[in-house]
Amino acid sequence: MPPTPARVVAVGTHDIRFPTSRELDGSDAMNPDPDYSAAYVVLRTDAPDGTEGHGFAFTIGRGNDVQVAAIDALRGHVVGRSLDELCADPGSLSRDLVGDSQLRWLGPEKGVMHMAIGAVVNAAWDLAARRAGRPLWQLLAEADPEWLVDQVDFRYLTDALTPGEALELLRRGREGAGERAAALRARGFPAYTTSPGWLGYSDEKLTRLAVEAVAGGFRHIKLKVGADPAEDLRRLRAARAAVGPHIRISVDANQRWDVDEAIVRTKALGEFEPYWIEEPTSPDDILGHAAVRRAVAPVKVATGEHVHNRVVFKQLLQAGSIDIAQIDAARVGGVNENLAVLLLAAKFGVPVCPHAGGVGLCELVQHLSMFDFVALSGTTDDRVIEYVDHLHDHFTEPVVIRDGHYTAPTAPGFSAAMRPESVAEFTYPGGAFWTADLARRNAGNRKERAV
Amino acid sequence: MPPTPARVVAVGTHDIRFPTSRELDGSDAMNPDPDYSAAYVVLRTDAPDGTEGHGFAFTIGRGNDVQVAAIDALRGHVVGRSLDELCADPGSLSRDLVGDSQLRWLGPEKGVMHMAIGAVVNAAWDLAARRAGRPLWQLLAEADPEWLVDQVDFRYLTDALTPGEALELLRRGREGAGERAAALRARGFPAYTTSPGWLGYSDEKLTRLAVEAVAGGFRHIKLKVGADPAEDLRRLRAARAAVGPHIRISVDANQRWDVDEAIVRTKALGEFEPYWIEEPTSPDDILGHAAVRRAVAPVKVATGEHVHNRVVFKQLLQAGSIDIAQIDAARVGGVNENLAVLLLAAKFGVPVCPHAGGVGLCELVQHLSMFDFVALSGTTDDRVIEYVDHLHDHFTEPVVIRDGHYTAPTAPGFSAAMRPESVAEFTYPGGAFWTADLARRNAGNRKERAV
Numbered sequence: 001m002p003p004t005p006a007r008v009v010a011v012g013t014h015d016i017r018f019p020t021s022r023e024l025d026g027s028d029a030m031n032p033d034p035d036y037s038a039a040y041v042v043l044r045t046d047a048p049d050g051t052e053g054h055g056f057a058f059t060i061g062r063g064n065d066v067q068v069a070a071i072d073a074l075r076g077h078v079v080g081r082s083l084d085e086l087c088a089d090p091g092s093l094s095r096d097l098v099g100d101s102q103l104r105w106l107g108p109e110k111g112v113m114h115m116a117i118g119a120v121v122n123a124a125w126d127l128a129a130r131r132a133g134r135p136l137w138q139l140l141a142e143a144d145p146e147w148l149v150d151q152v153d154f155r156y157l158t159d160a161l162t163p164g165e166a167l168e169l170l171r172r173g174r175e176g177a178g179e180r181a182a183a184l185r186a187r188g189f190p191a192y193t194t195s196p197g198w199l200g201y202s203d204e205k206l207t208r209l210a211v212e213a214v215a216g217g218f219r220h221i222k223l224k225v226g227a228d229p230a231e232d233l234r235r236l237r238a239a240r241a242a243v244g245p246h247i248r249i250s251v252d253a254n255q256r257w258d259v260d261e262a263i264v265r266t267k268a269l270g271e272f273e274p275y276w277i278e279e280p281t282s283p284d285d286i287l288g289h290a291a292v293r294r295a296v297a298p299v300k301v302a303t304g305e306h307v308h309n310r311v312v313f314k315q316l317l318q319a320g321s322i323d324i325a326q327i328d329a330a331r332v333g334g335v336n337e338n339l340a341v342l343l344l345a346a347k348f349g350v351p352v353c354p355h356a357g358g359v360g361l362c363e364l365v366q367h368l369s370m371f372d373f374v375a376l377s378g379t380t381d382d383r384v385i386e387y388v389d390h391l392h393d394h395f396t397e398p399v400v401i402r403d404g405h406y407t408a409p410t411a412p413g414f415s416a417a418m419r420p421e422s423v424a425e426f427t428y429p430g431g432a433f434w435t436a437d438l439a440r441r442n443a444g445n446r447k448e449r450a451v
Numbered sequence: 452m453p454p455t456p457a458r459v460v461a462v463g464t465h466d467i468r469f470p471t472s473r474e475l476d477g478s479d480a481m482n483p484d485p486d487y488s489a490a491y492v493v494l495r496t497d498a499p500d501g502t503e504g505h506g507f508a509f510t511i512g513r514g515n516d517v518q519v520a521a522i523d524a525l526r527g528h529v530v531g532r533s534l535d536e537l538c539a540d541p542g543s544l545s546r547d548l549v550g551d552s553q554l555r556w557l558g559p560e561k562g563v564m565h566m567a568i569g570a571v572v573n574a575a576w577d578l579a580a581r582r583a584g585r586p587l588w589q590l591l592a593e594a595d596p597e598w599l600v601d602q603v604d605f606r607y608l609t610d611a612l613t614p615g616e617a618l619e620l621l622r623r624g625r626e627g628a629g630e631r632a633a634a635l636r637a638r639g640f641p642a643y644t645t646s647p648g649w650l651g652y653s654d655e656k657l658t659r660l661a662v663e664a665v666a667g668g669f670r671h672i673k674l675k676v677g678a679d680p681a682e683d684l685r686r687l688r689a690a691r692a693a694v695g696p697h698i699r700i701s702v703d704a705n706q707r708w709d710v711d712e713a714i715v716r717t718k719a720l721g722e723f724e725p726y727w728i729e730e731p732t733s734p735d736d737i738l739g740h741a742a743v744r745r746a747v748a749p750v751k752v753a754t755g756e757h758v759h760n761r762v763v764f765k766q767l768l769q770a771g772s773i774d775i776a777q778i779d780a781a782r783v784g785g786v787n788e789n790l791a792v793l794l795l796a797a798k799f800g801v802p803v804c805p806h807a808g809g810v811g812l813c814e815l816v817q818h819l820s821m822f823d824f825v826a827l828s829g830t831t832d833d834r835v836i837e838y839v840d841h842l843h844d845h846f847t848e849p850v851v852i853r854d855g856h857y858t859a860p861t862a863p864g865f866s867a868a869m870r871p872e873s874v875a876e877f878t879y880p881g882g883a884f885w886t887a888d889l890a891r892r893n894a895g896n897r898k899e900r901a902v
Contacts, residue, residue: 031552061553062524063564069520070563073513101482102512108706108734108757111562112521113514156733159710159742255559259610282607283559284762286737287769291610306559311735318738 006047006083011075011120013068014040016418017061017428018359018391019437027200029226030254034060036391037428038359039067039116040418043123045083053127054416057115058330058358064428070116073103078120087128091151094121094336098153110308114333121334122364126414135409136335137370141177145170152340156311160318166343173346173376180374188405189369190380191387192220192250194357196239199224206235207242217404220248220275220384226256229265236272245273252278255306259288263295276300276324283307289321302326305355309333310340317348324382328355329364335414342372352377357388362399363415366406394422457498457534462526462571464519465491467869468512468879469810469842470888478651480677481705486512487842488879489810490519490567491869494574496534504578505867508566509781509809515879521567524554529571538579542602545572545787549604561759565784572785573815577865586860587786588821592628596621603791607762611769617794624797624827631825639856640820641831642838643671643701645808647690650675657686658693668855671699671726671835677707680716687723696724703729706757710739714746727751727775734758740772753777756806760784761791768799775833779806780815786865793823803828808839813850814866817857845873 021033037060043053057067077096086093097117098109106113129136140148149167196209206223213221223239225232232251239249251274257265262280269277277299281288283306293301304326307313316322325345327338345352352372354365362385369385377383385406392398396417400407409415425432472484488511494504508518528547537544548568549560557564580587591599600618647660657674664672674690676683683702690700702725708716713731720728728750732739734757744752755777758764767773776796778789796803803823805816813836820836828834836857843849847868851858860866876883 031556034553034556059553060556062551063521063554063557066517066521066524066557066563070514070517073517100513102485102510103514105482105485105511106514106517106563106566110735110759111564112517112557113563115557154709156709156736156739158712159739258605258607261609282762284561284760285607285766287766288607288610288762308561309735311733311739315736315738 006045008043008078008081008083008086009046010044011071011078012042012044013071014042014423015064015068015428016040016359016423016426017064017434018426019433020390021061027198028224028252028254029199029256031060032200036359037061037064038418039064039071039119040423041071041119041123043078043120043127045127047083051083051127051130052417053123053125053130054414054418055119055121055123055126055334056330056360056416057119058361066112067115070112071119074116074120083127083131086124087131089150090121090124090128091336093124094333095153097121098333109311109333114308115331118330118332118334118337121336122329122414122416125335126416130413133412135367135411136414137367137374137409138181140367140371141181141375145174148339151336152343153310153336154340157314157340157344160314161344161347165347169343169346169376173378176378177375180378184370184374184408188402188407189366189373190384191218191401191404191406192222192248192384193218193387193389194222194252195387195389196221197223197252199227203235203238207238210239210242214243214247217402218247219404220250222250222252222278222386224254225251225269226253226265229268232265232269236269236274240272248275250274250276250278250302253280255279255282257281259285259291262292266292266296266299270299274299276302278302278326279306284312286312286315286319286321289316290319293321293323300324302353304328305331307331310337310344313341313344317344317350322350325350325352326355327352327365327368329361329368335368338368342368342376346376351382353383354385356386357390359391360395360416360418362387362392362406363395363397366399366409367414370408394418394426457496459494459529459532459534459537460497461495462522462529463493463495464522465493465874466515466519466879467491467810467874467877468515468885469877470884471841472512478649479675479703479705480650480707482511483651487810488512488515489869490515490522490570491874492522492570492574494529494578496578498534502534502578502581503868504574504576504581505865505869506570506572506574506577506785507781507811507867508570509812517563518566521563522570525567525571534578534582537575538582540601541572541575541579542787544575545785546604548572549784560762560784565759566782569781569783569785569788572787573780573865573867576786577867581864584863586818586862587865588818588825588860589632591818591822592632592826596625599790602787603794604787605791608765608791608795611765612795612798616798620794620797620827624829627829628826631829635821635825635859639853639858640817640824641835642669642852642855642857643673643699643835644669644838644840645673645703646838646840647672648674648703650678654686654689658689661690661693665694665698668853669698670855671701673701673703673729673837675705676702676716676720677704680719683716683720687720687725691723699726701725701727701729701753704731706730706733708732710736710742713743717743717747717750721750725750727753729753729777730757735763737763737766737770737772740767741770744772744774751775753804755779756782758782761788761795764792764795768795768801773801776801776803777806778803778816778819780812780819786819789819793819793827797827802833804835805837807837808841810842811846811867811869813838813843813857814846814848817850817860818865821859845869845877
């Protein structure tokens with residue numbers, strides 16, 4: 001009797017929350033007090049070597065339980081799948097999840113349910129790359145172009161990009177891929193850093209961190225804007241004075257403005273030459289972004305971290321709304337949908353500069369940019385991956401930044417696995433950190449009542 | 452001591468599912484087997500008269516538990532609110548829910564979390580209308596225009612509609628409102644019916660139901676299309692033959708097509724003069740809808756039941772993507788956001804023809820159209836509310852259709868309360884129906900194993 005083929009036997013889910021709001025790390029004009037969180041999913045298998053697949057949705061605190069519930073709702077589509085089939089065609093899982101007609105109603109292809117699909121699909125890719133013994137970027141960069149095209153759902157895209165055009169882009173992308181992979185391994189992929197620019201930081205801290213960033217090799221930093229106009233000016237002036245004229249400084253309004261306000265507020269910062277204005281208004285406002293872009297040039301317009309699927313990215317490109325496409329690894333439906341977005345951006349000639357930070361977003365998205373460089377766009381010109389130096393030590397294979405560049409991962413997988421100790425400590429509400437926190441707060445309340 | 456003011460003391464949530472997939476009621480090209488469901492919410496109060504507020508999100512089966520979890524996540528914003536304050540300004544609740552910065556990350560303003568907000572906000576309006584002793588349409592139609600403008604969140608809208616313009620529209624809408632309210636009470640609001648046209652129905656059933664609909668006073672019916680092209684033609688031909696040339700027949704593709712395909716497929720139906728093509732492609736595709744509309748005239752383009760917020764409606768209107776705006780009572784963030792959409796449609800002169808059917812959507816949305824007629828657009832020309840004759844008997848105040856018109860509700864509230872017996876029977880999985888169903892299926896499995 002041949003041995004039973006290995007299967008996915010369980011989908012473990014974990015509500016992980018980090019108390020980042022206490023340091024104002026991650027504070028911006030829209031999100032004053034995020035507790036960076038992950039709805040973390042582990043695909044457990046009965047493979048003899050114990051291979052697992054890891055993925056997560058990123059949230060900023062409340063509602064992370066809802067995100068976990070959404071992942072739980074997908075369990076029936078995953079448990080029982082053959083590992084060989086899943087790893088040979090992660091797109092089959094993606095299609096089944098996106099195609100569940102009853103669950104589709106909850107989006108369609110947006111919000112909590114779509115982020116849940118993204119987490120599970122990314123976990124399948126982590127599993128596939130681990131089994132293949134390759135980091136995901138390399139698996140993708142070495143994959144057959146026909147196979148990659150089959151991984152993409154072209155529904156709603158064909159007026160902008162056909163499978164034939166995608167195949168052509170991927171075939172052209174393979175020319176010189178070996179040299180670019182070597183260059184990537186030698187130098188890494190350029191990063192920019194948002195670490196200096198959180199809205200809750202003092203000018204002193206901002207300036208100090210900006211100078212440190214440049215000393216550390218970064219040629220591009222980003223500041224949060226969008227609260228008080230005078231404060232925006234003051235902070236940008238301080239940053240420009242600290243880093244000089246040759247470092248790119250981008251600004252990020254985190255959706256704070258209406259269209260007309262975005263134009264006025266961006267133009268008011270022109271004196272300090274911001275490189276891009278990010279999320280000037282609603283991420284749903286394709287026409288609004290186009291209007292802002294027409295008005296604020298030469299400042300570039302960037303958006304994407306909250307763009308919920310490939311259909312909106314398609315239109316942002318069709319309407320000329322953006323100079324820079326900011327994919328997020330955990331907002332859309334996972335690697336398969338991000339392949340669609342990378343192909344769309346390549347077709348329209350728009351650079352992809354991923355959103356990262358949060359919990360583990362740097363770990364994931366580096367793979368997508370590295371694939372894009374090696375085997376699709378073929379360049380790192382004007383391409384940078386966001387970097388924020390938070391929470392990396394909770395991952396088993398944290399990103400490595402050297403001289404302002406992401407180092408190419410060598411470990412098999414999607415760099416998505418969290419350390420078991422971190423999962424145990426920051427599981428909400430039962431983990432050690434939150435249990436102790438509750439006890440501290442209860443003690444505080446008792447003391448207050450006693451006074 | 453003055454009496455303690457009444458407050459919301461609990462938010463009850465219920466996962467209610469009806470086994471509609473067994474009759475192919477509600478089957479369309481995208482949703483072959485929906486189990487119409489409601490994530491039902493009851494705001495309980497300590498008011499001496501026991502007043503409650505009722506609302507729900509509509510789903511089609513799997514994932515209704517995720518929708519309930521999302522409503523549960525809002526509880527902290529609701530419990531403890533003063534009834535007087537909540538009913539005097541439901542917009543304050545709407546603003547607090549939409550403005551929760553951590554929960555906002557899960558959308559923003561889209562998908563599961565936004566539908567949860569819609570359910571809770573609608574429950575608050577139900578409560579407000581019950582306390583005011585008026586059906587919601589009347590409460591809105593008699594409200595002070597300034598107060599209505601304050602109920603609207605204009606964020607991201609001001610490039611298309613300012614508060615000042617909205618006020619002007621509402622003031623103009625009040626002229627002659629008394630006469631229109633009387634006309635509404637006398638004649639009702641025109642309906643169209645989708646009951647004949649589900650994709651799973653035979654031609655015989657389709658024809659019979661279409662003839663019955665016309666005999667019952669409907670002047671407008673709708674068929675589902677989007678599966679096999681020859682079948683679309685055959686069904687539309689049969690329906691046109693059955694009802695003659697003077698009855699409007701619209702067709703609904705439920706998002707099945709890419710843009711180019713939508714154009715070809717719609718034009719292919721032209722011979723039978725469909726009135727509108729509904730959801731020809733992705734609800735997110737503003738530019739795609741505009742391309743379809745340019746190509747298929749004189750067939751009109753209608754969409755909206757899956758349009759997730761006011762920002763997308765704004766753009767559909769700005770881009771000339773639609774001839775008809777199909778609001779849904781339970782997709783966006785509740786009455787407040789639908790007021791924004793009604794005002795946008797009025798500004799752009801586009802008729803609003805609400806999506807309904809499902810569970811209780813007819814009950815809710817009639818109030819919005821009746822307000823629109825009495826105190827905003829001022830006309831029922833080319834305005835119709837969808838009607839489907841399913842599941843109304845589960846509501847305490849079901850819609851009343853007479854001669855193809857929705858009768859104006861007279862009972863206080865938003866017609867959103869379900870019968871307690873229905874809640875008990877169809878609660879999933881513990882209600883009487885589902886418990887018995889599980890027992891039946893287990894017995895069937897045992898029998899199969901025994902064979």
